[in-house]
Amino acid sequence: MGPITDRRALLTTATAAGLLPLLGPLAAAAASTTVAALFAGKVDDRGFMQAGYDGLKLAERQVPATIAFTQGIPPQPEALAAALRELARQKPHLVVAHGGQNNAAAKAVAAEFPDVAFVVTQGNVTGPNLASYEVLQEQSAFLAGALAGLMTKTGIVGHMSGIRVTPGLKGRAGYAAGVAHVNPSAKLLTNFSGSQDDNALSRKVATAMIAAGADIVFTMLNAGRTGAVEACRETGAQQIGNVVDWTTIVPDVFVASACADSGRAVYQAVADKAAGRFAAGHVRQVGLETPEAVRLAMAPRVPAEVRDRIAGLTADIVAGRLTVPHEWSGAEFPTPA
Known part of the structure; x- marks a missing residue:
């Protein structure tokens, strides 16, 4: 997107020194x-x-x-x-x-x-x-974890994010809980690389996780998602996205997306x-009670029995029968040099 010139947008992109001068009150x-x-x-x-x-x-x-x-x-x-x-x-x-x-x-x-x-x-x-x-978003992330736990063939799944902000940490906790809820023996590889937007870095992290056995990787990234997509496409690993429905944007790589608008x-x-x-x-x-804001989108290749399980978990969360935790503790996957 270029510089903002519309009269309704009175501010422009920040420079390295701070904000550019304002155009008017x-x-x-x-x-x-x-x-x-x-x-x-x-x-x-x-x-x-x-x-x-x-x-x-x-x-x-x-x-x-x-x-x-x-x-x-x-x-x-x-x-x-x-x-x-x-x-x-x-x-x-x-x-x-x-x-x-x-x-x-x-x-x-x-x-x-x-x-x-x-x-x-x-x-x-x-x-x-x-x-x-x-x-x-931790609610849709829980469902993403459940899907990963149900669909992994290697028993190892990944999670990637950048900055350690509270929503991202909650999302990781939800994903980890979802994996464990349906597949207690599955191993989780999780990493916060420090950047949401660095494609070279995300490619390194995804490649390393896949080499360590992860066949499904959940990416909570922004502009840096492309690097992980490239790594998954090259290796045949599947990816779960977030925020929007990535199964319609990159259908060959994304098996699901933890939508949280x-x-x-x-x-x-x-x-x-x-x-x-x-x-x-x-x-x-x-939360999930408002599906236009929070839901798990799934690709057509997701089996019917997995869809049914996800639907049941969704109903349990909305009804309060299942609580999504906000915290997770455990060893993290190291960021490659």
Whole structure:
């Protein structure tokens, strides 16, 4: 995506030194709900950031809202806080910090701007003017783990992610629990490489996991997913994606995808603010009971008996008969040099 020039998007991509100069006060835009969003990544990554951006654009059309956003902020607390301050100074009705990596920064900056509402998507922080909206991707990750445990032929499955943020850790815990629930003897290889977007690195990690016996690898990545796709395609291993339905995008590699549309959290926060029901001080959660937001998508080649088992597990989670854990402890797969 090129530079943002639309009058509705008053901020542009961050430079290495910080934000580019603002083009004008957001509060001076149209008299609709004004929203300024931060994306600590690229909004065309075909992953988590793009899902959030799509939710923001949906809010622009349907709420309606006047939007601005900045992207490409390094995921360090100081950089995120500086970007959030720039957004808040425009005095929008709502500042959206997309992703749990913004927890600490949003908590600090919200306290500095008590007259501006803040939300962290996939977050767990609250305050007098701060809420978190969370799509429960650990629930679809549990189902992904169950599918991997049921379909592995080697008895070894993999999990790959980048940054150790709370939603990613919860997703890993859910996946591990799903594997163990249906196949207690299966071995899990799990790795956080430090980057969501490095394709060379993800290819190394996936290749190493496959060489260690993993025949199904669950990737919780953003722009760096392509490297893992290449490794799976070259070796014949299958992959499970996340965020969107990857079985329709790369059908030869993806056997399933743990869909968790974080854009729904962005959209819902904006809609709630516009309707006067934004609940600062609370965490709002959306799970498998809302399948358009959270579900496991499966490729046509998944056997009927596996589909039936996944359907039963879904019903158990929605009914509260099965609880998805948020924590996992165990040895991790080393990141290749």
